[in-house]
Amino acid sequence: MTTRFFGAPIKRNEDKKLLTGQALFIDDVELPGMLHVAFLRSQVAHARIQHIDVSRALKRPGVVAVFTADDLGAYWKPGPLLVPPPPISGIVFNQRTQVPLAKDKVRHVGEPLAIVVAESRYIAEDALDDIEVDLEILRAVVDLEHGLGTSSVHVHDDLGSNISAHVRQIKGDYRCAVAKADLVLKRRFHYEHGISSPIETRGVVAQWNARGSQMTVWDTTQAPVFIRNGLAAMLGLSERQVRVIAPFVGGGFGPKIMMFYPEEVALPWISMRLNRPLKWIEDRLEHFFATTHERGQIHDAEIAVDSQGRILGIKDVFLHDTGAYNPYGLTVPINSQCTLLGPYVVPAYDSTFTAVFTNLPIVTPYRGAGRQHGVFVIERLLDLAAGELNIDPAEIRRRNLIPPDAFPYSNEIIYQDFQPLEYDSGNYEPVLDKALETVGYNHFIKHEQPKLRAQGRCVGMGVACYVEGTGIGPYEGAKVQVQANGKVSVATGIGTQGQGHFTSFAQIAADQLGVDVTEVDVVTGDTDQFYWGAGTFASRGAVVAGNAVNEAARVVRQKALKLASDAFECSEDDLVIADGKVSIVGIPQKFIRLGELAQRANPMRGAVKPGTEPGLEATQYFGPPSGATANGVHAVILEIDPLTFELKILKYVVVHDCGTVINPMILAGQIHGGVAQGIGNAFYEKLSFDDQGQLLNASLADYLLPTALEVPRMELAHITTPSPLNPLGIKGAGEAGAIPVGPLFAQAIENALNVGRKKVELLEIPLSPSRLFELTRMADQP
Amino acid sequence: MQPDHHDIELKVNGTTHRRGVESRMLLSDFLRHELLLAGTHVGCEHGVCGACTILVNGAPVRSCLMLAAQANGQQLSTVEGLANDTGELHPVQQAMHDHHGLQCGYCTPGILMTMTAFLKENPAPSEEEVREALSGNLCRCTGYQNIVDAMMAAAQAMRAAAS
Amino acid sequence: MKPAPFNYIAASSLAHALSLKAEHGDEARFLAGGQSLIPAMNFRLARPAVLIDINGVGHLAGVDRSNRAEIRIGALTRYRDLERDGDFLKACSLFADALPHIAHPQIRNRGTIGGNLSHADPASELPAIAVAMEATMRIKSATGERQMAASEFFVGVLSTDLQAHEMLVEIAFPTPKPRTGACFMEVARRRGDFALVGIAVVMTLDDARRCSTVRLALCGVGETAVDVSKVAFPLIGQSCTTETIEAVAAGVRDAIAPSGNVHASADYQRHIAGVLAVRAISAAHQRVRHAA
Structure with missing residues (x-):
């Protein structure tokens, strides 16, 4: 097979629609007779519901219906558990999943209490004010440690505690490691993560067609097939009666895969009851409460090293804030637990976490999905050890890297995909070297930094390493079909939110079928176009669906060659497939177009031979045995204003190994965007809750997404170590950019500030100028 | 009321x-x-x-x-x-396509409108000026770098076309 | 996030606008740029029953320099108009410093000077500038007109001396005296965000290059723009040196009582006020020396 397109920076097929305002996003769906929905959401974090009176709302002109939990009858039940707890011995997991509408209690600000259906969104919002809610306010569980105390109130009364889960995983013998160690360091780390805040919020449009007994749901989901299956079960329909379409989706980053959100459950059911199409578009205020977050962990972590800085063991005990419910199981804390091990040889590891229910919005994966928390801890521990042992921060990392001949490398513990944590492949040292070279590490440390410091400038260098488990199963599929007009259509079950799947999948199919990329139409996220699949998450779309596309296109290619060889009465070996046609080698004028072959594959007369299928199409599935592990190194040079603590990034470098690259242009975009979100997490974005669980900064004026002035130019470089786990050798890349920015900033800011003063240790994320002021002032105090 | x-x-x-x-x-x-x-x-x-x-x-x-x-x-x-009647993209749209200045594309229309007006007023901006002009438009996907590159290229293309 | 219902009336003249306001009083709000009011209405934090749109009212916008003693800015003048008025920016360099910090170009295309000052956000730049420059606020109603000093105009968080039937129609800035230097600086989390702390300094030197008058006002650190000129009075009759400026900065830190917010602790705000005082006074001093 020639690879004209695979690996090339092909411009995107989907751009034109998006650039001209013609792409269909959820709020662009307009249906005749459509009604609009608004949700009454709790203003308080924790309360017992005494009474809800909707009578005034029902009287408002333009209001069609109002529903509370009681109105849902038997349809009301807690949502499914998306990811059951992994098979880890001794695991405790207390399943408490979210409900469509709060019934007896509200458990976080923004939890829906009632649904208003009206002729317009404006009227629906008016009617929210008409609803009277009588609540008995309860103390809120906000602080993780208090939440585990004996005097704490309980988020779920029947549980008798606020423990959502308790998991211990062990590798080697940590106590032996300590006995052999020259240095043991222990610190407490706080890591807060934020809210994904895609520029498009969530939305659902549901249309029940009573005549056809058919439910159509447009949903900003990352996983339309699961939504289809779940809705069918809830609504008492066959899967075939439900079509879920994820149209163009304006960014996802994880929380759009959470399911089932109350709105996804409610709208289809109400649409059936009223026999009217309904639309709900989350507004930005709702997004801060109604879409899932990622949030805090507190780690008490300890590292044991020898005098050369080699890691002998790590012990970590951490608390994880899971919010009011835990529908996504343990994916986030397990990722933290596993990713902490990083690209390093860690002979002994003893990690225990307790996930805690709080009266805060639900926590599910958001880009990085807990990996950041783990990477922060290991990277900071290494920095501290390097400082104690007077070893260069880059050097201590180098000494601990897993050597290239050690792959596949088993870390023994269980990962989020239930498989043992095994790194499939990697070559870590060249990645580190490349990053140091690109950022100018030695030159900066030896020459530039002393010079700038002499001028009174606070400049610092940071280098952070990470691995990212990507491309996990279970599977994805793809249907590749040559149309009679010669165009190739590719359909897959995943959703897409800007990752360029319309192009990268087209590149794969185009190479197999000898057509131009622009001749390939990719359909994602429509369950009527492709029936099976899991979804876009865990940096898996390109890996899993990409390989399925490749397999299906390969089968179609074989079919095309077979059909042409029959037509030409020649051997398939004498045929070449290129430029949209199959021709005989050396006789280019002797050809058949792919479109014609597609027509021949569906004859009007004669018989289709036994064992063959009509149509020039194939459907194939791909399921990797386990996830492929990508890795990378970020390096930064930054400057801090020594008085105001404002930050300026002077240089930012990413060196990344995600195996074989389908489209380097798209990959670079993924990394740029990930870094921008990482920078937001490290220095700008903080969800500020008060002790009653109120979010104090629920607006984009106060929740600070980085702008073009905060995100620097980045220099990218790649090392390629193909994954042996899939034929294309791909590893995922979606989350990598976001993962190591926290520890990178902490290290570089420390490096910038720790001159001529008592050392400041930065053990928390996010940081801010105000926080740096407080921390340096504390350190400066005698 | x-x-x-x-x-x-x-x-x-x-x-x-x-x-x-x-x-x-x-x-x-x-x-x-x-x-x-x-x-x-x-x-x-x-x-x-x-x-x-x-x-x-x-x-x-x-x-x-x-x-x-x-x-x-x-x-x-x-x-x-923005595009003309024959469907030919505006130079700013074309540059966004050429430089992969959009991913999910949701923020893109706002950016196109802001920046076409900006480049009309300031046809030869510095990168810093482009970033400043862009700072009132949030993009959650791209990290802005490719948008900035696209705008610099679009400015150049429009200058070339005008001269 | 849709506004609650209201009646919208596009005023055809100032008299029309003022008579409507006289009729509807507190129930009505003037709609100028709408860049603070409409977000508040979308959040349903503001629910006026009547919106009186004054965008079509003539003679409310523009910079009038016909009187040599003062520069008059019509209330409906948009930030963007001032940004493009080189002569104005030269005369009122505080605006040249501050305007790029005020939100983003799209907001500055709509937002108005009068709307901003009437909104009286204590973190906003313009109230501090108006106070530092000793602006006069000209106010009209259907029945009369009055004027007052900027320092008395702002009475609390989002609260001014404007009565229910009144409109701020013009802001007059005294033409800076010769040998005057000014500087506005702020620290915000991102460009365009409200200031965590901002400071406006206006300083005039005498023939001997000693400070003859000095004005200092801060935003972001109190319930209104905070006038701390008094703490700089020791500079008067003195040369600006590192020591005298540091002493003023210490006075500024002591004179304010910031409350802190989600982005900055009160201590940090106090610290920044001192840092900015040093930087802005030094810069204003430098500018006047260069100009002289």
């Missing part, structure tokens, strides 16, 4: 529209749901994200912070009017 209505007439991308609107209808909603010009996107409805940026009499404004009633008698431009 009884909603009051106003008859308005305005031009969008050169086409005249006459409609009756309720006082409180936001201009963004009017464009999207009344005129069905859904290319203008809504991201925050409090004037921060910039996705709903359109041109009113040539100047970029947030359409979520204007009432439809206020657009009476005004000339508006939206993303739908």
Whole structure:
């Protein structure tokens, strides 16, 4: 097979629609007779519901219906558990999943209490004010440690505690490691993560067609097939009666895969009851409460090293804030637990976490999905050890890297995909070297930094390493079909939110079928176009669906060659497939177009031979045995204003190994965007809750997404170590950019500030100028 | 309170529209749901994200912070009017395509409107000026770098075409 | 996030606007740029029953320099108009410093000077500038007109001396005296965000290059723009040196009582006020020396 397109920076097929305002996003769906929905959401974090009176709302002109939990009858039940707890011995997991509408209690600000259906969104919002809610306010569980105390109130009364889960995983013998160690360091780390805040919020449009007994749901989901299956079960329909379409989706980053959100459950059911199409578009205020977050962990972590800085063991005990419910199981804390091990040889590891229910919005994966928390801890521990042992921060990392001949490398513990944590492949040292070279590490440390410091400038260098488990199963599929007009259509079950799947999948199919990329139409996220699949998450779309596309296109290619060889009465070996046609080698004028072959594959007369299928199409599935592990190194040079603590990034470098690259242009975009979100997490974005669980900064004026002035130019470089786990050798890349920015900033800011003063240790994320002021002032105090 | 209505007439991308609107209808909603010009996107409805940026009499404004009633008698431009009648992309659109300046594409229409107006006023900007002009439009996907590159390239292309 | 219902009236003249306001009083709000009011309405934090749109009112916008003693800015003048008025920026360099910090170009295309000052956000730049420059606020109603000093105009968080029937129609800035230097600086989390702390300094030197008058006002650190000129009075009759400026900065830190917010602790705000005082006074001093 020639690879004209695979690996090339092909411009995107989907751009034109998006650039001209013609792409269909959820709020662009307009249906005749459509009604609009608004949700009454709790203003308080924790309360017992005494009474809800909707009578005034029902009287408002333009209001069609109002529903509370009681109105849902038997349809009301807690949502499914998306990811059951992994098979880890001794695991405790207390399943408490979210409900469509709060019934007896509200458990976080923004939890829906009632649904208003009206002729317009404006009227629906008016009617929210008409609803009277009588609540008995309860103390809120906000602080993780208090939440585990004996005097704490309980988020779920029947549980008798606020423990959502308790998991211990062990590798080697940590106590032996300590006995052999020259240095043991222990610190407490706080890591807060934020809210994904895609520029498009969530939305659902549901249309029940009573005549056809058919439910159509447009949903900003990352996983339309699961939504289809779940809705069918809830609504008492066959899967075939439900079509879920994820149209163009304006960014996802994880929380759009959470399911089932109350709105996804409610709208289809109400649409059936009223026999009217309904639309709900989350507004930005709702997004801060109604879409899932990622949030805090507190780690008490300890590292044991020898005098050369080699890691002998790590012990970590951490608390994880899971919010009011835990529908996504343990994916986030397990990722933290596993990713902490990083690209390093860690002979002994003893990690225990307790996930805690709080009266805060639900926590599910958001880009990085807990990996950041783990990477922060290991990277900071290494920095501290390097400082104690007077070893260069880059050097201590180098000494601990897993050597290239050690792959596949088993870390023994269980990962989020239930498989043992095994790194499939990697070559870590060249990645580190490349990053140091690109950022100018030695030159900066030896020459530039002393010079700038002499001028009174606070400049610092940071280098952070990470691995990212990507491309996990279970599977994805793809249907590749040559149309009679010669165009190739590719359909897959995943959703897409800007990752360029319309192009990268087209590149794969185009190479197999000898057509131009622009001749390939990719359909994602429509369950009527492709029936099976899991979804876009865990940096898996390109890996899993990409390989399925490749397999299906390969089968179609074989079919095309077979059909042409029959037509030409020649051997398939004498045929070449290129430029949209199959021709005989050396006789280019002797050809058949792919479109014609597609027509021949569906004859009007004669018989289709036994064992063959009509149509020039194939459907194939791909399921990797386990996830492929990508890795990378970020390096930064930054400057801090020594008085105001404002930050300026002077240089930012990413060196990344995600195996074989389908489209380097798209990959670079993924990394740029990930870094921008990482920078937001490290220095700008903080969800500020008060002790009653109120979010104090629920607006984009106060929740600070980085702008073009905060995100620097980045220099990218790649090392390629193909994954042996899939034929294309791909590893995922979606989350990598976001993962190591926290520890990178902490290290570089420390490096910038720790001159001529008592050392400041930065053990928390996010940081801010105000926080740096407080921390340096504390350190400066005698 | 009884909603009051106003008859308005305005031009969008050169086409005249006459409609009756309720006082409180936001201009963004009017464009999207009344005129069905859904290319203008809504991201925050409090004037921060910039996705709903359109041109009113040539100047970029947030359409979520204007009432439809206020657009009476005004000339508006939206993303739908950028490409020419033959479908040829505006140089700023073309540069965004060439430089991979969009991913999910949701913020893109607002960025296109902001930046076409900016480049008209400042045809030879520095990178820093481009970043400043762009800072009123949030993008969550791209990290801005490719957008900045696209704008520098578009400025150059437009200068070349003009000379 | 849709506004609650209201009646919208496009005023045809100032008299029309003022008579409507006289009729509807507190129930009505003037709609100028709408860049603060409409977000508040979309959040349903503001629910006026009547919106009086003054955008079509003539003679409310523009910079009038016909009187040599003062520069008059019509209330409906948009930030963007001032940004493009080189002569104005030269005369009122505080605006040149501050305007790029005020939100983003799209907001500055709509937002108005009068709307901003009437909104009286204590973190906003313009109230501090108006106070530092000793601006005069000209106010009209259907029945009369009055004027007052900027320092008395702002009475609390989002609260001014404007009565229910009144409109701020013009802001008059005294033409800076010769040998005057000014500087506005702020620290915000991102460009365009409200200031965590901002400071406006206006300083005039005498023939001997000693400070003859000095004005200092801060935003972001109190319930209104905070006038701390008094703490700089020791500079008067003195040369500006590192020591004298540091002493003023210490006075500024002591004179304010910031409350802190989600982005900055009160201690940080106090610290920044001192840092900015040093930087802005030094810069204003430098500018006047260069100009002289």
